[in-house]
Amino acid sequence: MIVEPVRDRRAERHQATRTEILEAAWELARAHGLAALTLRDVATKIGTRPPSLYWYFHSKHAIYDAMFADANRQLLERIAKQAWPDDPREAMRLLAHVVVEFSTADVARYQLMFQRTIPDFEPSAESYALALEVLEQGRQRFHAAGLADPADFDLGAAVMAGLSAQQTANEPGGDRWVRLVDDAVDMYLDHVFSKTAGGRRQP
Amino acid sequence: MIVEPVRDRRAERHQATRTEILEAAWELARAHGLAALTLRDVATKIGTRPPSLYWYFHSKHAIYDAMFADANRQLLERIAKQAWPDDPREAMRLLAHVVVEFSTADVARYQLMFQRTIPDFEPSAESYALALEVLEQGRQRFHAAGLADPADFDLGAAVMAGLSAQQTANEPGGDRWVRLVDDAVDMYLDHVFSKTAGGRRQP
DNA sequence: GTCTATATCCAGATAGAC
DNA sequence: GTCTATCTGGATATAGAC
Numbered sequence: 001m002i003v004e005p006v007r008d009r010r011a012e013r014h015q016a017t018r019t020e021i022l023e024a025a026w027e028l029a030r031a032h033g034l035a036a037l038t039l040r041d042v043a044t045k046i047g048t049r050p051p052s053l054y055w056y057f058h059s060k061h062a063i064y065d066a067m068f069a070d071a072n073r074q075l076l077e078r079i080a081k082q083a084w085p086d087d088p089r090e091a092m093r094l095l096a097h098v099v100v101e102f103s104t105a106d107v108a109r110y111q112l113m114f115q116r117t118i119p120d121f122e123p124s125a126e127s128y129a130l131a132l133e134v135l136e137q138g139r140q141r142f143h144a145a146g147l148a149d150p151a152d153f154d155l156g157a158a159v160m161a162g163l164s165a166q167q168t169a170n171e172p173g174g175d176r177w178v179r180l181v182d183d184a185v186d187m188y189l190d191h192v193f194s195k196t197a198g199g200r201r202q203p
Numbered sequence: 204m205i206v207e208p209v210r211d212r213r214a215e216r217h218q219a220t221r222t223e224i225l226e227a228a229w230e231l232a233r234a235h236g237l238a239a240l241t242l243r244d245v246a247t248k249i250g251t252r253p254p255s256l257y258w259y260f261h262s263k264h265a266i267y268d269a270m271f272a273d274a275n276r277q278l279l280e281r282i283a284k285q286a287w288p289d290d291p292r293e294a295m296r297l298l299a300h301v302v303v304e305f306s307t308a309d310v311a312r313y314q315l316m317f318q319r320t321i322p323d324f325e326p327s328a329e330s331y332a333l334a335l336e337v338l339e340q341g342r343q344r345f346h347a348a349g350l351a352d353p354a355d356f357d358l359g360a361a362v363m364a365g366l367s368a369q370q371t372a373n374e375p376g377g378d379r380w381v382r383l384v385d386d387a388v389d390m391y392l393d394h395v396f397s398k399t400a401g402g403r404r405q406p
Numbered sequence: 407g408t409c410t411a412t413a414t415c416c417a418g419a420t421a422g423a424c
Numbered sequence: 425g426t427c428t429a430t431c432t433g434g435a436t437a438t439a440g441a442c
Contacts, residue, residue, distance in 0.1 A: 036323075040418095254409075
């Protein structure tokens, strides 16, 4: 009779090496640019040869795809672990800080998630579903703050995207735009709440 | 005695071919992605062989650099030819439309100007000066609208950048964020003018 | 000015030994 | 699972004939 093992040590080892490959890829992307990533460099970094990587990923794009999924999972986790305030303004402030700081903390990750830097890369359906989940979580945060209009969401997302884009492109690693987050949220909320009766202004 | 020719036909021809190369490069960048540009494709498109391009540009990066300069000149021209209204709100609306529509009209151009897509590309001092001139023109527009605070400029630029970034990344060619421009400008101006005594709200 | 030929190097990917 | 060897194809760039 065949006994199903509780833990599959081989699968665990396989997964561990996959993770190691991805971590090397992230480091290289951060250091030399997302588009400059090569399998040769990844292999060298983890002490193997390029063909060995194909045991874990069937192509270079599959690595990008796993990185894309990874990045979205990181952001989902970041969102999930916050204690979201009931006050709409506080909650939106927190959301904006989470998003902008996440975006500006790693330019390569930001490019992979939010820009179309790699000419042929399209995320797989599974990875793209994670990106949609990020979007959905964002929408829920807006909704919880009393903002249900899709156009309001688009405008709010654009404000966060704008701060992130300016910071990463013009002063990567700095905080010239990051420190405008609270002011930007006030600007945004004053505007969208003034169209309804909902909001309160901070004293 | 040597007669200085009024027109240098050879130089004109040289310049015309340079322009032809750049136009081919733009078309290819738009079609296949900025990072996917190759000298082979550029040469083929204008009916020559790759080595011939070196008569006009001493490297591939020199082509990117000329494209970068070209893009900034285009935007400067676009800014210069507008009839700028005296009314601050009207002027800022126009500026935002010019910037966002320019950005979203050509994703490759947008990436080259405002994102760090090509890993090793740094514009030359001459080309970068044009980018600074674009920035300076923007600052002057803000100043003319009564906005002299550098942080106000950064926030306003971020709003325009955010709409552009979202539009190019999530719906290239569409207008889901472009059509939020007027609303975004109102949001921004109401905010910055409310901090001083300056502004007027549109009826 | 444009070409052929080539240098040099590198990429991603596969076959098959071990 | 990892390797060597190799395929295939591409890149940028240069030398030198014409």
